[in-house]
Amino acid sequence: MTFVDDKAVITGVGQSQIGRRIGRDGIDLGIEAALRAIADAGLTPDDIDGVASYPGPVSAEAGFAGAATHDVRDALGLRTSWHLSGVETPGQIGTLLDACAAVATGRATHVLCFRSVWESTAQSAGRARALTERAARAGGHLQWRMPFGAASPANWIGMYAQRYMHEFGLTREQLAQVALNGRRNAALNPNAIYRDPMTLEDYLSARIISWPLCLYDCDVPCDGATAVIVSRREAAGGLRRSPISIEAAGSALNERHSWDQRTDLTTMAAHDAAEHMWRTTTMTPDDVDFAELYDGFSYLTTQWIEALGFCERGKVGPFLEDGERFSPGGDFPLNTHGGQLSAGRLHGYGFLHEACLQLWGDAGERQITKPVSVAAIGVGGGPEAGCMLLHREE
Amino acid sequence: MTGTVRPEYRMLPEISKDTEPFWTGGAEGELRIHRCRACECWFHPPAGVCFRCRSRDVGPQAVSGRAKVAAYTINQHTWFPGFPPPYIVALVELDEEPDVRLTTNIVDCAVADVRVGMPVQVTFDRHEDVWVPIFRPVAS
Numbered sequence: 392m393t394f395v396d397d398k399a400v401i402t403g404v405g406q407s408q409i410g411r412r413i414g415r416d417g418i419d420l421g422i423e424a425a426l427r428a429i430a431d432a433g434l435t436p437d438d439i440d441g442v443a444s445y446p447g448p449v450s451a452e453a454g455f456a457g458a459a460t461h462d463v464r465d466a467l468g469l470r471t472s473w474h475l476s477g478v479e480t481p482g483q484i485g486t487l488l489d490a491c492a493a494v495a496t497g498r499a500t501h502v503l504c505f506r507s508v509w510e511s512t513a514q515s516a517g518r519a520r521a522l523t524e525r526a527a528r529a530g531g532h533l534q535w536r537m538p539f540g541a542a543s544p545a546n547w548i549g550m551y552a553q554r555y556m557h558e559f560g561l562t563r564e565q566l567a568q569v570a571l572n573g574r575r576n577a578a579l580n581p582n583a584i585y586r587d588p589m590t591l592e593d594y595l596s597a598r599i600i601s602w603p604l605c606l607y608d609c610d611v612p613c614d615g616a617t618a619v620i621v622s623r624r625e626a627a628g629g630l631r632r633s634p635i636s637i638e639a640a641g642s643a644l645n646e647r648h649s650w651d652q653r654t655d656l657t658t659m660a661a662h663d664a665a666e667h668m669w670r671t672t673t674m675t676p677d678d679v680d681f682a683e684l685y686d687g688f689s690y691l692t693t694q695w696i697e698a699l700g701f702c703e704r705g706k707v708g709p710f711l712e713d714g715e716r717f718s719p720g721g722d723f724p725l726n727t728h729g730g731q732l733s734a735g736r737l738h739g740y741g742f743l744h745e746a747c748l749q750l751w752g753d754a755g756e757r758q759i760t761k762p763v764s765v766a767a768i769g770v771g772g773g774p775e776a777g778c779m780l781l782h783r784e785e
Numbered sequence: 786m787t788g789t790v791r792p793e794y795r796m797l798p799e800i801s802k803d804t805e806p807f808w809t810g811g812a813e814g815e816l817r818i819h820r821c822r823a824c825e826c827w828f829h830p831p832a833g834v835c836f837r838c839r840s841r842d843v844g845p846q847a848v849s850g851r852a853k854v855a856a857y858t859i860n861q862h863t864w865f866p867g868f869p870p871p872y873i874v875a876l877v878e879l880d881e882e883p884d885v886r887l888t889t890n891i892v893d894c895a896v897a898d899v900r901v902g903m904p905v906q907v908t909f910d911r912h913e914d915v916w917v918p919i920f921r922p923v924a925s
Contacts, residue, residue, distance in 0.1 A: 527796075527797070528796070528797050528798060528799045529796050529797070529798050529799065530798070530799040534798035534799060534804070535798075535830060535887075535888055536888050537795075537796040537797075537798070538795045538796060538797055538798055538915070538917045539795070539874055539888055539889055539890050539917070539919070540792065540795070540860060540864060540865065540868045540872055540874065540890070541860070541874045541888055542796075542864035542865065543862070543864060545858075545862070546858055546860055546874050547888075549858030549860075549874075550856040550857060550858045550874065550875070550876055550888075551856065552858075553856050553857055553858055553901075554855065554856035554876075554901065557856075557901045598861070599859070599861045600860075600861060600862045601858045601859065601860045601861065601862065601874070602858055602859035602860075602861065603858075604858075647836060650888070651876050651886045651887070651888045652829065652884075652885075652886055654884065656855060656856055656876070
């Protein structure tokens with residue numbers, strides 16, 4: 392174990408109510424998730440001396456920045472020696488990786504890390520309206536996309552998916568397996584948004600959003616917050632849970648932070664982060680028992696599978712064909728809670744939460760059948776990517 | 786289906802000193818891309834330094850406007866009422882420097898006909914003070 396010299400561990404997780412248009416705001420949900428995670432770790436709010444969140448108080452579409460670090464910190468009256476939020480991070484778990492470093496260097500002992508969204512309630516008037524109500528002119532990276540009607544990551548990621556299909560022959564039927572697996576697994580998750588069965592026929596007849604991506608390739612906005620407690624190892628003894636250690640983490644970005652200038656269009660920042668992660672551990676992909684891989688769009692999961700070395704480059708299509716492999720009873724369980732496609736767009740932290748529950752054997756009906764001790768988590772898409780290898784200690 | 790040729794509305798960019806040559810070069814029929822005078826490489830988006838050799842001796846220069854489609858998507862969703870689908874969003878690679886890509890629209894092209902490797906030529910769609918560079922197919 393190499394990440395921050397093995398000085399930081401995960402000791403608790405918590406999730407708020409999750410749903411569509413539940414009429415609760417992001418701060419309310421963030422508080423609920425935080426209190427549940429603190430209790431799950433066997434701590435009280437007075438034990439928390441650090442707070443980290445993604446993305447912080449940024450301007451974005453309604454409900455995207457559900458609760459800032461200070462919103463939850465102040466609401467709970469926390470006294471802290473360290474705090475942070477950020478959006479320019481390696482994937483949505485970026486500030487959590489920094490929380491590990493803060494703990495390892497003695498700046499905090501128990502850090503509350505969270506991500507809250509309430510996009511479903513906040514945008515119930517419609518996404519298109521949210522877009523057109525923006526400022527009249529586009530700045531930042533959006534200035535290179537908005538003038539061309541490329542308003543959505545569905546457009547940006549659709550182009551990467553098209554080029555990969557062109558290069559390597561990935562088919563829509565193969566890509567569909569990511570969505571179908573998510574829906575199958577979500578049926579076993581009582582908190583998932585969409586639990587009704589979906590067939591390949593349903594997928595292929597769904598409305599195209601931006602070819603080759605259809606409606607079921609895009610995740611579902613929801614309301615919900617997830618919190619994770621990162622603790623200093625010496626302070627984790629005697630707590631409620633057996634600590635989960637962070638075997639390795641990947642945060643590298645080897646090219647410009649860009650949606651269109653990356654040298655190889657059949658890769659993403661996921662490849663840089665994954666290479667970084669494997670370079671810092673003696674474990675290999677063969678040691679991984681299951682994976683929770685970001686599916687804001689189905690194609691992103693296929694990129695993580697390949698980036699993390701679970702299949703050969705260019706071969707993710709055939710790898711996906713046998714969908715049963717990815718169920719809790721299969722040999723490579725994947726997105727066991729349903730992913731963001733079916734369980735809701737909890738934006739990265741949902742995968743971390745699910746991995747911890749599985750490692751602790753607390754995933755209920757969807758608990759992986761075989762014994763599991765190592766999980767791979769990959770979070771983000773395009774130029775955003777962070778990944779972790781979690782290890783449950785005996 | 787034919788792709789939208791000229792939408793009534795485009796969300797326009799904020800224009801800065803660095804990006805002004807790119808967004809207004811169309812007034813003279815020119816696609817202007819930043820180039821490093823030290824290593825002679827082109828780069829995009831424009832900035833005050835070459836990201837390869839870090840020379841500050843950089844500036845806009847007209848390119849031929851010829852490019853090839855590197856990737857595309859056929860947008861079928863209405864994001865803006867004044868920009869109705871279907872339309873082609875593409876990444877094109879400039880003939881001068883294939884490392885330089887632009888996100889753009891392919892116009893005067895049926896959405897079913899766009900292909901990776903298709904040769905295209907710049908044209909401009911003026912909205913207010915912005916000449917939006919878009920591309921149409923040409924014979925190879």
